[in-house]
Amino acid sequence: MTIRPIITDSQNTWCPGCGNFTIQHTLKNILADLEKEGRSLDDVVLVSGIGCHAKIADYLNINSFYSLHGRTIPVATGIKLANPRLTVLCCCGDGDCYAEGLDHLLFAAKRNLDITVIVHNNRVYGLTTGQYTPTSPLGFRGKSTPLGTEEFPFNPLELMLASGATYVARGYTKKMDQLKGLIRGGIDHHGFSFIDVLQICATFFPAADYYTPRVYDLADHDPAQFMDACTRAREWDYNKDAKIPLGTFYRARFPTFDDRMAQKGMDQDQRDAAVREIVATRT
Numbered sequence: 001m002t003i004r005p006i007i008t009d010s011q012n013t014w015c016p017g018c019g020n021f022t023i024q025h026t027l028k029n030i031l032a033d034l035e036k037e038g039r040s041l042d043d044v045v046l047v048s049g050i051g052c053h054a055k056i057a058d059y060l061n062i063n064s065f066y067s068l069h070g071r072t073i074p075v076a077t078g079i080k081l082a083n084p085r086l087t088v089l090c091c092c093g094d095g096d097c098y099a100e101g102l103d104h105l106l107f108a109a110k111r112n113l114d115i116t117v118i119v120h121n122n123r124v125y126g127l128t129t130g131q132y133t134p135t136s137p138l139g140f141r142g143k144s145t146p147l148g149t150e151e152f153p154f155n156p157l158e159l160m161l162a163s164g165a166t167y168v169a170r171g172y173t174k175k176m177d178q179l180k181g182l183i184r185g186g187i188d189h190h191g192f193s194f195i196d197v198l199q200i201c202a203t204f205f206p207a208a209d210y211y212t213p214r215v216y217d218l219a220d221h222d223p224a225q226f227m228d229a230c231t232r233a234r235e236w237d238y239n240k241d242a243k244i245p246l247g248t249f250y251r252a253r254f255p256t257f258d259d260r261m262a263q264k265g266m267d268q269d270q271r272d273a274a275v276r277e278i279v280a281t282r283t
Contacts, residue, residue: 004041006031010058017206019173019199023091023120024056026180030187031062034087044087047076049101051093052127052201053120070100073108076115084114084258087187094121098134098156109163109192111257116186116193119156122201123238130204137239142204156196157233161226161250166191168229168250172198172215174208178246185248191256198244211244218247226250 006028014020035041044062048054050069057064067075072090080088097105097119108115124142125131131144135156139148160168167189171179179197186193198215200208214236221232229250236244 004035004061006041006061008059008061012059013055014052015201015203017200017202018052019122019197019201020053020056020120022173022176022179023053023118023197023199024059026176026183027056027060027089027118029180030184031060033184034187039087043085044089045076045079046089046091047072047079048090049092049096050127051096051120051125052122053091053093053096056091070096070102070104072097073101073104073113073115073117077108077113080113080115080258081261084262088115089187090115090117092117092119093125093133094119094123094135094156095125095131095133098154102134106159106163109160109165109194112164112166112192112254114191114256114258116183116189117195118183118186119194119196120199121156121196122199122205123153123207124201124205126201126204135238136205140205153238155233155237156194157249158230160194161230161233164192165194165250166252166254167193167248168233169193169195169248170198170244170246171195172211172244172246173200174212175215175246178217182248185251189251191252191254214242214244215246216243218245218249221245221247221249223248223251226252 041062046064048057049072072092076088076090123135130142132140132142132149135153138152141148167186169182171182182195186195232245236242
């Protein structure tokens, strides 16, 4: 069996020390494992948004789609519904996914769509040189807020738990082995998988000195317990000085949106007839 080169020869323009390299090589190792297990990488599709993270579509040798800003999930939804056998990955940034794309993220979780969303959360708009995002801490000083933000960040894990995501995890780019397990767990999970990755932006938010002494692994947690997952997700609110848990917060099995759609089993004529019947009952 010939193993394809997974890293492309495209010139990489990420800054030295960027956490995107960790995510890229974590995905490379996961893809290599999938291929060794006999799964074709032609059945994997990567959708990216707009931002520094999005360049990963150029650097991984798999099917990919550059979407508009905040629109990774609508594209991924269409791909998954058109061909449910595909493994669909979304790589998106915190500004890309939590600002412009927040409504799509919430509804994908609500629907339990069978895709894996990996958020490159550097808590700053890096590509546009340092503006704050929905997860930047209170008082963050950047190009758009030189005196510091007046907004508290939101907690994306809480949002995902409240919205119906059936796999919720958080990793850190300086813990690559753990991150690999979390992303692979999301890919193997049948349902909506969400992994928030605390990623270092070496240029505009080099937060390793803050994260590294505070992160710890969720070793004593049962991810099947929803209320416990909510409690653990609230230990750190993306602002306060507190310990930061990493790992799988929640995992559950529920019917997926794409499964329910497939069960409809209607051809075009049947759909047209169903629409006509509904119209007739309301006129």
